[in-house]
Amino acid sequence: MPRKRPFSGFFTRNHRRHGEKNSRVPISITIREPVPLDQARPSVAQLPDHIVRHILSFLQDLRPEDILKVASLSSSLYEQARYVQHRVVHINLDKRRHIHDCLDLIMCRGLLPAIRTLKVSGRDYDELLKEGNEILTRLADMLPGMTGLRDFDWQVGRTTGQHDPKDTTAVPIPAPIMELLPPELRLHTSVFCKHSKESHAQAREFLDRLTNNKSLRTLSVQIRFIEEQDCLETMRVLRKVLLSCPNLTRLPLLDIWYPTGGCYSYGPPLMGGLYCGLGLSNGERPQPLEELGMSHYPWGIEGASHCQGYPERGFEWDYWAETFDWSRLIRLNHINSCLVPAITPKLTGLRELKFKVFSWDEAGFLGEIASPLEILSIPGWYRVDNKPNPINRHGATLRKLKIHKPEREWWTNRHSFITAPDLVQLSNGLPHLEELAIDIARDENANKWPYGVLxxxxxxxxxxxxxxxxxxxxxxxxxxPLLTVSSARHLFSYLRERNESIQRLILHSGAPLPPSLLEIALLGNKPSWAMHNSVTFVCNMVYDGDAEEGSLSVTCPDLSTDMNAQLRRLAQQADQGRMDPRELDGDRIRLQAALDGPLTMDEWEAWQDEQHVRWHKAYREQNTVLGRFVIGPFKRVLER
Known part of the structure; x- marks a missing residue:
């Protein structure tokens, strides 16, 4: 008898109830055993399931879109492809409407053993909502069936106010889930809190649950504080975690400081205050780290008025440099300049280096570091003195190079774009480079694309x-010239004609940042032309079957699948005309920018005027309804 498995492509009209939500139940179809077309020749049908899945896993990593084609070839390959696709499962608690369907599919298809990595995320989680708790209860019930689970990534928080990440408090992993995590599992999570006492108390509760945890591998920490005593109490618990977790070797981010940005700023008290760092002393140190990133940290200094209670002598960064084991550090996201001189000779295992926007002397550091780098990210060409030599020192091993920072910092006096002669020197010195990401300027003199740089x-x-x-x-x-879908195809073709090894080109029109709180306070919360008109294009080579010559595919990840199809259709029309800006929403503006370029000044002003009219209309309607059904009856009650 052929095997039967539930098929997820179609759904019955029956609904299973989860709380107040209805979820569709997959029906079952017959999954037939594969039969070779020619018994005398080798066939995929003769391979055992685990070998087929191993092959498909390589395809999933290299070309995820091709796994869909494989799934459509036969019912058997569909079953294997779906199994491979569920190696990584992401549960986004901010999108609760689809989670039950996803969990139903996993259960009905028997895909729990396929899951290797389970990611749970969310920034709007509310423990008071019944549905959110029900989802986590279902996850806890499903965990024992995930026999292949190797990594559990928990990044859940609760955001208040304007959905600013700095105003987010981490939500602890529920106790039922924590109890079911096996010791051999790798746990990755983050603890973040704002400056309020309630937020710090919840962060300490989370850290308490992580103490002595043998599964914890990765921990990112972001703590904001105004009162040093609040931070000191939280850091004491963090210190216990660092010293008690035997497998905690990755600290991608340590960001512990006063609130920054906005109209108010805070810092160490001028008249003296408590030391509120980790307070490691007497040879205490964490496990040898494989990854470290430091943004801000309240360093201790012996005798300083703002470091009362610091337990060691001298400077805390000297204690770290002398006591920590730096030989196993593989990835350095960023580190305080105080530590650099002392630890540079000890970074013998470093392979990946990422500098922040404001750093120390990158050129000197790259010249002194002894280990051969494989991945390097620099915030601007000027950070290495506009010279290729510091980078070329790592030419024997460097595979990925990124030289980029946000556009608002391109117009400073120090910034400079990398030139064609510099790129030629880099190409001669980096023979193994596979990925290159850089900021690039147009040829302003000729009003053309920078063909020399290309x-x-x-x-x-x-x-x-x-x-x-x-x-x-x-x-x-x-x-x-404007960066559009047509010009993106032209640039990709231009590069491919000169180097056929290039398989992927990503093009960005601008690199804007959302307005800061200070900008909103000074200028008002007006729409940003750059944020609405900046688009990205992803150009890929697509190979169909055994064809040696592939075709060019250009998509815009800022648009949905349907709007990308519309973009391709409109791009093929000879004269499609400009859209009326007053009829555009945010997505349609990006469609217009991808098709014909950003809105002009007249179009942008017309769009803003229309948005202003719509806002006032909605405001009047809301107040009218409020007045009729709430304020009016309430007034009548008071009058009686």
Whole structure:
């Protein structure tokens, strides 16, 4: 008898009830055993299931879109492909409407053993909502069936106010889930809190649950505080976690400081205050770290008025440098400049280095570091003195290079774009580079694309992925030539004609940042032209079957699948005309920008005027309803 398995592509009209939500139940179809077309020739049908899944896992990693084609070939391959696709399952608690369907599918298809990595995330989680608790209860019930689970990633928080990540408090892993995590599992999580006492209390509760946890591998920490005593109590619990968890080797982020940004700023008290760091002393140190990133940290200094209670002598960064085992550090996201001179000779295992926007002397650090780097990220070409030599020192091993920072910092006096001659030197010194990401300027003199720079990029012998950021500006008119879907295809073709090893090109029109709280306070919460008109294009080579020559595919990840199909259809029309800006929403503006370029000044002002009219209309309607059904009856009750 052929096996029967539930098939998730179609759903019955029957609904299973989960709380107040209805979820569709998959029906079952017959999954037939694969039969070779020719018994005399080798066939995939003769391979055992685990070998087929191993092959499909490589395909899933290299070309995820092709796994869908494999799934459509037969019912048997569909079953194997779905199994591989569920190696990583992401549960986003902010999208509760679809979670029950996802969990039903996993249960009905028997995919629990397929899961290797389970990610749970959310920034709007509310423990008071029945549905959110029900989802986590279902997850706890399903965990014992995930016999292949290797990694559990928990990134759940509760955001207040304007959904600012700095105003987010971490939600602890529920006790029923924590109790079911086996010791051999790798746990990855973050603890973050704002400056309020309630937020610090919840962070300490979470850290208490992590103490002595043998599964904990990765911990990111972001703590904001105003009162030093609150931070000191939280850091004491964090210290216990660092010293008691035997497998905690990755600290991607340590960001412990006073609130920054907005109209108010805080810092160490001028008249003296408590030391509120980790307070490691007498040879105490965490496990040898494999990853470390430090943004801000309240360093202790012996005798300083704002470090009362610091337990060691001298400077705390000297204690770290002398006591910690730095030989196993593989990835360095960023580190305080105080530590750099002392630890540089000890970084013998470093392979990945990422600098922040404001760092120390990157050129000198790259020249002194002894270990060969494989991945390097720098916030600007000027950070290495506009010279290729500091980077070329790692040419024997460097595979990925990124030189990029947000566009608002491109217009400073120190910033400079990398030139074609510099790229030629890099191509000669980096023979193994596979991925290159840089900020790039147009040829302003000729009003053309920088073909000289593109020619230099094509000189890298085995380059496979290129990512480029072109300037956009903060207001119209946009720089020319415009980056559109047609010009993205042209640039990809230009590079491919000169280097066929390039398989992927990512193009960005601008690199804007959301307005800061200070900008909103000074200028008002007006729509940003750059944020609405910045688009990204992803160009890929697509190979169909056994064809040696592939075709060019250009998509815009800022648009949905349906809008990308519309973009391709409109791009093929000879004269499609500009859209009426007054009829555009945010997504349609990006569609217009991807098709014909950003909105002009007249179009942008017309769009803003229309949004202003719509806002006032909605406001009047809301107040009318409020007046009729709430305020009016309440007044009548008071009058009686």
């Amino acid at each position: 020619d230099a990029i094509a000189r890298f012998p085995i380059l496979r992925t290129v990512e480029l950021w072109f300037p956009l500006g903060n207001e119209p008119p946009a720089p020319r």
